Amino acid sequence: MRKVAVILGTRPEAIKCAPVIRALADDPRFSPLVLSTGQHRQMLDETLAAFGISADVDLGVMTDKQTLSQVTHRALSGLAGPLTDAGVEAVMVHGDTATTLAGGLAGFHHQIPVVHIEAGLRSGNLYSPFPEEANRRLVAQISELHLAPTPGNYANLIREGINESKIVVTGNTVIDALRWASGQAVDYGHxxxxxxxxxxxxxxxxxxxxxxxxxxxxxxxxxxxxxxxxxxxxxxxxxxxxxxxxxxxxxxxxxxxxxxxxxxxxxxxxxxxxxxxxxxxxxxxxxxxxxxxxxxxxxxxxxxxxxxxxxxxxxxxxxxxxxxxxxxxxxxxxxxxxxxxxxxxAANPYGDGKATDRVVGALAHFFGDGPAVMPFVPGSRILPAPELVASVA
The missing domain is CATH 3.40.50.2000 (Glycogen Phosphorylase B;)
Structure with missing residues (x-):
């Protein structure tokens, strides 16, 4: 069983990583280790709890009025111990936050393969959004497996010189999370x-x-x-x-x-x-x-x-x-x-609700534990909107 560290710290990371964490936990080939930096404190905890997930390690890096450099430094320093002690074989990071950058660097410093979920997004302007555009470009340089949501993201990575054998088009796991959430009977929360x-x-x-x-x-x-x-x-x-x-x-x-x-x-x-x-x-x-x-x-x-x-x-x-x-x-x-x-x-270009399966499949293939994954092809909404509305009414 391969131990995979999933590093997250913000609410969007929790939403998009939660389906992957649950799938890894259900797969006999993997054992997820959830490492939280606590970059978004309350919103992060609430979101993980909604998915029935709790962090195995919580660094609690946030303090009042700290800079981006301080957040990144504290996260990078705090991740050293868990990655050294846990026998981790892969580090998964998502997107483009300070947590993403720190997690990617921590994996690289410990010579653990970095797997980048939601790879290849580019605005073309290094300072917009700031600092996210720079973060995702930097993480791309040290990742061994790039999980790109769309064919356009794949093309961005190819233009930057990433070997095509290291890229898999998965769709975006946010659609998988949305599909799950649409089936939960809840009120509007206020x-x-x-x-x-x-x-x-x-x-x-x-x-x-x-x-x-x-x-x-x-x-x-x-x-x-x-x-x-x-x-x-x-x-x-x-x-x-x-x-x-x-x-x-x-x-x-x-x-x-x-x-x-x-x-x-x-x-x-x-x-x-x-x-x-x-x-x-x-x-x-x-x-x-x-x-x-x-x-x-x-x-x-x-x-x-x-x-x-x-x-x-x-x-x-x-x-x-x-x-x-x-x-x-x-x-x-x-x-x-x-x-x-x-x-x-208009057709939904971001996913079909099966991105998580492709992410886990791509990780298994990376380790030689499964076949290559058929890439996501855009073109359909996950469910007609009336069905989604009915499911939460």
């Missing part, structure tokens, strides 16, 4: 949303939190205020806990009668909220993937993205962050039935 199913208004799910968005949060908030002048819409804003985000957004949207401001929701409740929504307006990378999978037109509060597939497919649009542009794009979508229909029926 008292103010209890009447949401009976509300005839169109629901807009809006959020913004990225560091690159901070200087424009007042513009985004003002756009939400303008959109809320339409009494036929209801806007739900799960507000990030970061005080910079909260101060800027609340200054613009607090007290509006048809805007529900809630704390970040538990993952499964958030999935239900996405299902109920008519439009998703967000700078979240998860929303860029989950919205298209659910047939929800997704307006991305960014100027560039490392996830261009949904934009190319027509189910997502880059709308920037200025008040005028964001307001116009949302109102255009609300009042153009043909545009809405086109965006809500």
């Amino acid at each position: 008292p103010s949303l209890e009447d949401l199913d009976d509300d005839p208004r169109r629901v807009i799910l809006a959020s913004a939190h990225r560091r690159e968005s901070w200087s424009m949060l007042h513009e985004i908030g003002a756009a939400i205020r303008d959109i809320a002048t339409d009494e036929a819409v209801r806007i739900v804003v799960p507000l990030h806990r970061n005080p910079v985000v909260r101060k800027a957004m609340l200054a613009e949207i607090d007290g509006l009668p048809n805007v529900d401001i809630v704390d970040p929701l538990p993952y499964v409740s958030f999935c239900r909220l996405m299902l109920r929504s008519d439009i998703i307006l967000s700078d979240s990378s998860g929303a860029e993937e989950e919205g298209p999978a659910l047939g929800k037109p997704t307006l991305v509060l960014r100027d560039i993205t490392e996830r261009p597939e949904a934009v190319a497919a027509g189910t997502a649009r880059l709308v920037g962050r200025t008040r005028a542009r964001v307001t116009a794009e949302v109102k255009g979508l609300l009042h153009d039935p043909d545009l809405y229909a086109r965006m809500s029926t």
